[in-house]
Amino acid sequence: MKSLKASGHPFAHAATQIELLEKQAATQPRPTFRSKLQSADLFPLRPAGLDVLQINVGKMCNQVCKHCHVDAGPDRKEIMTRETMQHCLDVLAKTTIPTVDLTGGAPEMNPDFRWFVEEIRKLGRHVMVRCNLTIIVANPKYNDLPDFFRQHQVDVVSSLPFYNADKTDRQRGQGVFQDSVKALRLLNAVGYGQPGSGLTLNLVYNPAGAFMPGPQASLEQQFKRVLLSEFEIVFNSLFAITNIPISRYLDYLVASGNYDNYMDKLVTAFNPAAATGAMCRTMISVGWDGQLYDCDFNQMLDMPLRAPGRHIRDFNADELMQRTIAVNEHCFGCTAGAGSSCGGTTA
Amino acid sequence: METYYDPADLKKFGNISEYQKELADKFFSYYGAVFAEGALTAREKSLIALAVAHTVQCAYCIDAYTNDTLEKGCTEEQMMEAVHVAAAIRGGSSLVHSVQMMNKVKQVSM
Secondary structure, eight states: OOOTTTTTOGGGSHHHHHHHHHHHHHHSSSOOHHHHHHHTTOOSOOOOOOOEEEEEOBSBOSOOOTTOSSOOBTTOOOBOOHHHHHHHHHHHHHSOOOEEEEESSSGGGSTTHHHHHHHHHHTTOEEEEEOOSHHHHHSGGGTTHHHHHHHTTOEEEEEOOOSSHHHHHHHHOTTHHHHHHHHHHHHHHTTTTOTTSOOOEEEEEOOSSSSOOOOHHHHHHHHHHHHHHHHOOOOSOEEEOOOOSSHHHHHHHHHTTOHHHHHHHHHHTBOHHHHHTOGGGSEEEEOTTSBEESSHHHHHTTOOOSSSOOBGGGOOHHHHHTOOOOOOGGGHHHHBTTOOBTTBOOO | OOOSOOGGGGGGGGGGGGTOHHHHHHHHHHHHHHHSSSSSOHHHHHHHHHHHHHHTTOHHHHHHHHHHHHHTTOOHHHHHHHHHHHHHHHHHHHHHHHHHHHHHHHHHOO
């Protein structure tokens, strides 16, 4: 399987995705995201703080997942340079942003990843890495990642869409579940997820299809029970995430004829409390090229951030806190039901 | 082609209150209470509902509880086992009544 970009798919262009989202919103008898925010007295959406700097260090990945909002894969060559990383470090040094969330692609495939983590930790910031698990066993040069994470007290956040091979492999590729189990055992072996270790291993559940996630606590219970009894794996928390209708997941929805029903579900489940707690209100997303966005999804849709400085080298926290957050129909994914964010439910 | 069933009607279930609000409100309040976490988990109740949906052969209910069981993290294997429970009870119900048939046969036969 290739990325949308490599296969020349129309959805490789952000403008085509936005056109579809807006055209459907205009022709279907359902309210727009903007109107729902207005009815909840939340429009325009504004920042509530700056707790997380989420940095996408590149689109290269060893996997090609069917739902990937980044359209990541081995054929994607966009990688953050050390120079841009240094700009990020400069921003951290002059602000008090407590948490850095490293994402990709597979962030570990960036040749400067380890240097970057070390430098962020020197600044005393909390680091979490969105590790796809299989990268740990993909190549011997990555086998020591659990130990590297442990040494630097990095929180590991890993996608595992289900506790069996069938559903996981359907979404993430043949053999991914088996390799994920191997990687989880390696993480557990150095202390990750073990009670009292102080090493946090959180898993991310997202539905393998055109439906919403159920209650996070119940899913966490099921995952913990099955992963422990069948694979002797332990972890801290499960984040239940709603699939956002962009990129490859949008392609899946349209190709399978599920788009309208899925959007109807998201719109019907709009929850003002989830909108109030939306992650874009407390984070800034940095693209591989240093451009700034309201979130990782807006980044993939090339929706520019509304502030004078739109590049990490021009970062101005005061100006950023005054901006209005760019929204479109895909935002319904974060505000449905119990809400959805990179840290799970929000309401 | 026009049919009696329209999948879009499922979303209009709440509209039944237009003609009788008081009873609809009572029903939906009761419905919500039934499916809340209790002595049985919401997940177990959803699997029961999926099985019953097949027993009453309600297309709306099958649609709704296929989605609901998936959302609650049930596997396809668990969902099909639930339907087999419904099928076993339906089949068993027919077969156990054959005892009546046997009784009658014995009663009227030499």
